[in-house]
Amino acid sequence: MSNNWLRQNFILPLGCLLALATACSEVKSTNPTTIAANSSASQIATSNTTLLRVAKYKGGWDLGLKLAGLDDFPYKTQFTEFTGGNLMVQAINAGAIDLASASEIPPIFAIESKASVKIIATLKGPTVGQVVLVPKNSTAKTIADLKGKKVGYVKATTAHYFLIKMLEKVGLTIKDINAIPLSIPDGLSAFRKGELDAWATYGYSIPQAQKEGARVLESAKDILSGNFVIIASPNAIADPQKKVAIADFLCRLQKSQTWRESNLKQWSKTYATAIDVDENIVYQDAQQGQQQRRQELLPVSNEAIASQQKVADTFFQAGVIPKKVDVKQLWDSSLKEDIAKCQ
Numbered sequence: 001m002s003n004n005w006l007r008q009n010f011i012l013p014l015g016c017l018l019a020l021a022t023a024c025s026e027v028k029s030t031n032p033t034t035i036a037a038n039s040s041a042s043q044i045a046t047s048n049t050t051l052l053r054v055a056k057y058k059g060g061w062d063l064g065l066k067l068a069g070l071d072d073f074p075y076k077t078q079f080t081e082f083t084g085g086n087l088m089v090q091a092i093n094a095g096a097i098d099l100a101s102a103s104e105i106p107p108i109f110a111i112e113s114k115a116s117v118k119i120i121a122t123l124k125g126p127t128v129g130q131v132v133l134v135p136k137n138s139t140a141k142t143i144a145d146l147k148g149k150k151v152g153y154v155k156a157t158t159a160h161y162f163l164i165k166m167l168e169k170v171g172l173t174i175k176d177i178n179a180i181p182l183s184i185p186d187g188l189s190a191f192r193k194g195e196l197d198a199w200a201t202y203g204y205s206i207p208q209a210q211k212e213g214a215r216v217l218e219s220a221k222d223i224l225s226g227n228f229v230i231i232a233s234p235n236a237i238a239d240p241q242k243k244v245a246i247a248d249f250l251c252r253l254q255k256s257q258t259w260r261e262s263n264l265k266q267w268s269k270t271y272a273t274a275i276d277v278d279e280n281i282v283y284q285d286a287q288q289g290q291q292q293r294r295q296e297l298l299p300v301s302n303e304a305i306a307s308q309q310k311v312a313d314t315f316f317q318a319g320v321i322p323k324k325v326d327v328k329q330l331w332d333s334s335l336k337e338d339i340a341k342c343q
Contacts, residue, residue, distance in 0.1 A: 050241035051076040052249060055088040055100035059274030061253060067270060068259035070252040075245045086156055089231065092117045098236035099246055103158045104227050104308040108315060111325045118237060118332040119308075121230040121250060121339055122298045126289030130158055130202040130220040132166065135194065136213030143218055144170040146177050149197035152190055155181035161311055162220035163200040164318045174318055207281045225307045226293055237334060247338035254297040254342045261294055299340055300333040 052075055056062055062079045065071045082088050085102025086109070092100060093115035101123060110117050132151075134140050140149075143166045153159045164174055182190060184205050191199045191209055198217060199209070206216075230250065236242040260267045268283035275282075298304070308327045316324045 049075065050239070050245055051078055052099065052236075052242060052245045053078045053080065053097045054249070055080055055082050055091060055097045057081065057083075059271045061101075061256075063271065063274055064256040064260060064267070065252055067263070067267060068256040070256050070259075073245075073252075074248070075241075077249070084157070089115055089117050092231060092233045095233070095235070098233050098242060099249065100231050101228055102231055104225065104229055104311050105156055105158060105161060105315075107229065107231060107330050108308065108312045108325065108327060109156055109321070111312075111327070111330065112321055112323075116234055117231050117330070118234050119229045119300070119330050120232050120237065120246070120332050120335050121300065122304045123228040123230060123253075124293065124296045124298055125226050125228055126292040126295075127221050127224040127226045128219075128288045128292055129204075129206055129285055130162060130224055131200075131206055132163065132217045132220075133191065133199045133201060133206065133209055133214045134197065134217045135191070136215065138197065138215075138217075140198065140217055142170065143167060144172065146198050146217075147172060148177065150178045150180055150195070151198045151200065152180045152182045152187045152196045153200040154184060154187065154202070157202075158220070158224055159200040159202055160320070161314060162223045164314055164320075165223050166218055166220070168314075174320075204275070204277045204281060204285070207285070208277075221292070225311075227304055227307050229304075229308070230297075232332075234332075237332060243335070247335055250297060250335070250339060251342035257295045257297070261290060264290065297339060297342065299336040300331050305331055 052073075054061065054077060056079050058081055060081075062071070080091075080097060082091065082100075085100070085106040088097065088100035088102055089106045089110050091097045093110070107117060107119055132143065132146075140146060146167075151163070153163050163179075167173060167176065180190075180196070184201065184203065187196070187199055187201055188205045188209065190196050191214070192212065201209075206214075210216075232246060236246065264286050265283060268286050269279050272279040272282040305328055308330075312321070312325050312327050315321045
C-alpha cells in the first residue's frame with residue numbers, strides 16, 4: 001500500500017469533511033464569563049466559554065448524556081455526526097473537531113499519513129457483534145473453507161483486523177481470498193444479493209442478515225481487545241479551557257455509561273428509535289455485551305499501548321501498511337490524573 005493511498009484516504013480537505021458529517025447540533029454554555037489566564041482548573045470548569053467540538057455516531061454520546069441527565073455542560077458543545085472513526089481522525093487533523101472516539105485501528109493509519117491526532121484515554125467495552133457471516137446455503141464450516149472465495153470486509157476497521165487474524169490461525173493470508181473492501185451498507189447489499197461468499201462485519205448488520213438466514217462462521221469476540229480509544233486534537237489538549245472541558249466531558253461520559261448499564265431497557269428503546277433498528281435486536285445485543293464486559297473509561301496505560309501495537313504489527317506483517325510503526329507516539333497521558341478522579 002502506497003503513502004499516496006494513505007494520504008488520499010486519511011487526509012481530506014476541511015470542506016469535504018464537513019460534507020461527510022451528517023448532522024450537527026450545539027449546546028450553549030451556562031453563565032458564560034471571561035476566564036482569566038491564571039484561573040484554577042475548577043474555576044475554568046464552571047465558567048468555561050470555550051466551544052468543545054465533539055464527533056459522534058448516530059444515537060451516540062449526545063443521546064447517552066441526555067438520557068442520563070448529564071448534558072448540562074458548563075461550556076459550549078457542538079456535536080457533529082460521522083459514520084466512522086477514520087472520518088473522525090481526518091476531521092481532527094483538519095481542525096474541524098476536538099474530540100472523538102474510534103477503535104484502535106484508524107489512528108494507526110494516521111501515523112503513516114502524519115495526521116495530527118492524539119489518544120488520550122481508552123473506552124473498554126464488549127466485543128460481541130463482530131463476526132464473519134456466510135449465506136444460509138453456504139457449505140463453509142471453517143475460515144479455511146474461504147480460500148479463493150469472495151469475502152467482503154470493512155477496510156481499516158476491526159473487521160479488517162479480525163479477518164486477518166482468523167485467516168492467520170488456519171495458515172492463510174488475506175491474499176489467499178478474494179478480499180473485497182465494502183462499507184457496511186454496500187456489504188449488506190452485496191451479501192443479500194449473493195455476491196459474497198462471506199462477510200466480515202460488525203454491529204446491527206449482523207442480526208439483519210441473520211433474519212434472512214445468514215449464519216456466523218466465526219466470532220471475533222475473543223480476538224479483539226475491546227479497547228476503543230478517545231482521540232483528541234493536540235491543539236485542543238494544549239488549550240487550558242478546552243483541556244478542562246475535555247476532562248469534564250469524559251467524566252460525564254463515564255457517568256452516562258454507568259447510567260446505561262442500570263437502565264438498559266430504557267436506553268435500548270430510545271437508541272433503537274434513533275438508529276431505526278428493532279428494539280428487541282438492540283436490547284438483546286446490549287444484554288450480550290453487558291454479560292461479556294461492562295463499559296469503562298480508562299486512562300492511558302502501557303497495556304493499552306501494547307494492545308494497539310499488536311494490531312499495528314499485524315497490519316504491517318499482512319502488508320496493509322508499508323512499514324512498521326511505533327504507536328506510542330500517538331498517546332498523550334496529560335489527562336491521566338483527571339480521568340482517575342472521575343467519580
